[in-house]
Amino acid sequence: MAIERQCKLSCRFQVTVSIACVSGKGGVGKTTTVINLGAALAEQGKRVLLVDCDPQSNLTSGVGLDPYDERPGIAAVIGGHVEAAAAITETSWPNLWVLPASPDLSAVEGELASSIDKELALRDALRRDGARATFDYVLFDTPPSFGFQTISALAAAGDVLIPVQMSGFAIRGLKEVLRTVHLVRGRLNPDLAILGIVPTFVNLRTRFSRQLLDGLCELANIRVFATVITPTVKLQETSLAGIPITAYASSSKAAAAYRELAGEIAEDEVAPSV
Ligand SMILES: Nc1ncnc2c1ncn2[C@@H]1O[C@H](COP(=O)(O)OP(=O)(O)OP(=O)(O)O)[C@@H](O)[C@H]1O
Ligand SMILES: [Mg+2]
Numbered sequence: 723m724a725i726e727r728q729c730k731l732s733c734r735f736q737v738t739v740s741i742a743c744v745s746g747k748g749g750v751g752k753t754t755t756v757i758n759l760g761a762a763l764a765e766q767g768k769r770v771l772l773v774d775c776d777p778q779s780n781l782t783s784g785v786g787l788d789p790y791d792e793r794p795g796i797a798a799v800i801g802g803h804v805e806a807a808a809a810i811t812e813t814s815w816p817n818l819w820v821l822p823a824s825p826d827l828s829a830v831e832g833e834l835a836s837s838i839d840k841e842l843a844l845r846d847a848l849r850r851d852g853a854r855a856t857f858d859y860v861l862f863d864t865p866p867s868f869g870f871q872t873i874s875a876l877a878a879a880g881d882v883l884i885p886v887q888m889s890g891f892a893i894r895g896l897k898e899v900l901r902t903v904h905l906v907r908g909r910l911n912p913d914l915a916i917l918g919i920v921p922t923f924v925n926l927r928t929r930f931s932r933q934l935l936d937g938l939c940e941l942a943n944i945r946v947f948a949t950v951i952t953p954t955v956k957l958q959e960t961s962l963a964g965i966p967i968t969a970y971a972s973s974s975k976a977a978a979a980y981r982e983l984a985g986e987i988a989e990d991e992v993a994p995s996v
Pocket of ligand 2: 752753754776780863864865
């Protein structure tokens, strides 16, 4: 048993995994998922970078930073004013870093010269100086639209994670995500893969929620993670407190759910050695 385990470990290695959390719909739990999945991976000893690609800056405040601080963030990085490594900031939790945003991010697209490939500026900045290579996971949070910031995240990421809230509208929004991923693959990032769907706001006590979940699982060719995120006031409290659930309420069901999701993702992402 011990030999088998050792062999399994030595035959595998961890590469930097980069995941964009995307959904065309607002308020489905993208930011909550990025923060808490990231915190759960960091708790398991992975080095995690959270990248806030949303001018609302909810990820930035969600890990306890003030978006209105005068520090350089993602807008300065995309604009070419600072190196990514200089803007990446430690959080209060071990192994967890953030590239913060501020509302200025909404203006950065207009500042860039009307050169081609504006949407590749974030990808290229993260690649320079091996900035992203020092992390096991890079997780991108995106706004609820398919504009410049979301496309930049999709151009920089290897995988897409789609939180789907258990409502009919959100499931319709899923088609838009798939269409956008298809376009980004064709024009900017041919290797972009869909990691899977995380069902959010799942109330397993209602038949409606269960039926929608079954419907999702029947969708061809997209993995639906076994972990589901149920509604809980604890997650609302964490957004306000600026503390990940794993630290805010370590023994809560929500913390357990995000640890389980981290386990499912980490299990998947160990690539075979070459
Ligand atoms: N499982 C949950 N149970 C209860 N509240 C939740 C849950 N997940 C997220 N929330 C709350 O719902 C609100 C929206 O969540 P979140 O900000 O993560 O969504 P979002 O998809 O990032 O939204 P936006 O598209 O505006 O960026 C927040 O107030 C958050 O605290
Ligand atoms: Mg958000």
